[in-house]
Amino acid sequence: MTIHTLNKKLEPNVPLCTPIVEVRGLSKTYPGGVEAVRGIDFEIAAGEVFGLLGPNGAGKSTTVGMLTTTIAPSGGSARLAGFDVAKQPIAARSVSSVVFQDATVDRNLSGRANLALHARLWAVTPTEAKARIAELVDALGLGELVDRNVGSYSGGERRRLEIARALISRPRVLFLDEPTVGLDPRIRHELLDLIADVRERDETTILLTTHYLDEAQRLCDRVAIIHRGQIVALEIPDALLADLGSEVLELRVGADASAARAALGARGVPVDAVFAVGSTLTVPLRDTTAGDVMEALDSAGLAAAAISSRQPTLDDVYLRLTGDRLADAA
Numbered sequence: 001m002t003i004h005t006l007n008k009k010l011e012p013n014v015p016l017c018t019p020i021v022e023v024r025g026l027s028k029t030y031p032g033g034v035e036a037v038r039g040i041d042f043e044i045a046a047g048e049v050f051g052l053l054g055p056n057g058a059g060k061s062t063t064v065g066m067l068t069t070t071i072a073p074s075g076g077s078a079r080l081a082g083f084d085v086a087k088q089p090i091a092a093r094s095v096s097s098v099v100f101q102d103a104t105v106d107r108n109l110s111g112r113a114n115l116a117l118h119a120r121l122w123a124v125t126p127t128e129a130k131a132r133i134a135e136l137v138d139a140l141g142l143g144e145l146v147d148r149n150v151g152s153y154s155g156g157e158r159r160r161l162e163i164a165r166a167l168i169s170r171p172r173v174l175f176l177d178e179p180t181v182g183l184d185p186r187i188r189h190e191l192l193d194l195i196a197d198v199r200e201r202d203e204t205t206i207l208l209t210t211h212y213l214d215e216a217q218r219l220c221d222r223v224a225i226i227h228r229g230q231i232v233a234l235e236i237p238d239a240l241l242a243d244l245g246s247e248v249l250e251l252r253v254g255a256d257a258s259a260a261r262a263a264l265g266a267r268g269v270p271v272d273a274v275f276a277v278g279s280t281l282t283v284p285l286r287d288t289t290a291g292d293v294m295e296a297l298d299s300a301g302l303a304a305a306a307i308s309s310r311q312p313t314l315d316d317v318y319l320r321l322t323g324d325r326l327a328d329a330a
Contacts, residue, residue, distance in 0.1 A: 019043035025076030036062040038229040051220035052209045059229040060209035064177045068098045097171035101178045107151035122169040136164040156187035176208045213314040227322045244312040245286030252306040257281040263300035275320045
């Protein structure tokens with residue numbers, strides 16, 4: 001599948017320098033011939049927040065597993081700060097840290113004990129560990145929790161502790177694999193603020209995997225859309241959206257929306273960005289007007305049962321590129 005790219009540059013807040021993460025032709029095939037990741041390429045600049053956006057099963061977690069050396073690649077290469085994850089796994093781990101989907105903190109220990117244990121595992125000196133724990137407890141709002149048994153924490157509180165633990169070693173690259181799955185909307189919102197603060201405070205490079213569109217749009221400098229193990233688009237969120245224009249028209253046109261799309265094209269309406277899902281036709285009004293679309297439908301003898309207009313979303317980008325609605329595929 002061809003990667004969809006746009007001829008635009010990163011926004012000024014994304015440093016243009018030697019990439020800290022370099023991925024070339026990375027692939028993973030599991031026993032039985034299951035191709036989870038199929039030859040992906042991307043780079044991440046130091047200090048950038050980079051999003052891998054896609055549904056469950058798209059290849060996001062397998063990619064993170066390879067980059068964090070917990071899954072052996074089948075082909076290609078990946079480097080963290082110049083260290084090859086397959087050939088130099090210890091060195092690659094030394095510059096990175098990860099927060100996995102599933103909680104891995106010890107619930108029988110206090111939060112402080114979890115942080116202190118992680119500091120010892122990473123060979124952080126006792127003096128530095130004490131200062132770092134105090135700094136992170138304050139930054140991530142753990143002051144009232146840190147001396148409690150982790151078994152008493154809520155899901156959002158455990159997530160904050162896991163992020164603090166991951167930052168103990170001052171990693172250059174932080175991997176966050178679906179960090180807000182299972183959290184209620186208010187806790188999700190608070191956690192996203194914390195992640196943004198981490199980036200601003202420590203200038204940490206972050207790779208975030210998610211199937212939540214709002215997370216990608218809110219946090220990420222660039223987004224790679226991954227579908228069935230391949231990257232099908234990679235750009236800054238605004239550029240992906242700009243490709244659809246500032247407004248889209250949604251038309252419910254009956255059983256065969258694809259036929260309606262063909263009819264519009266035959267009557268001069270640009271249809272390169274038009275996509276059909278079920279009985280709904282979505283028409284980006286980038287190179288046309290709503291009046292032109294309705295006139296073309298009328299001349300084709302077609303009627304729309306429902307018509308609405310709205311601003312485009314990353315879901316529209318995903319639908320156009322893959323034919324699947326992200327929320328349904330997740």
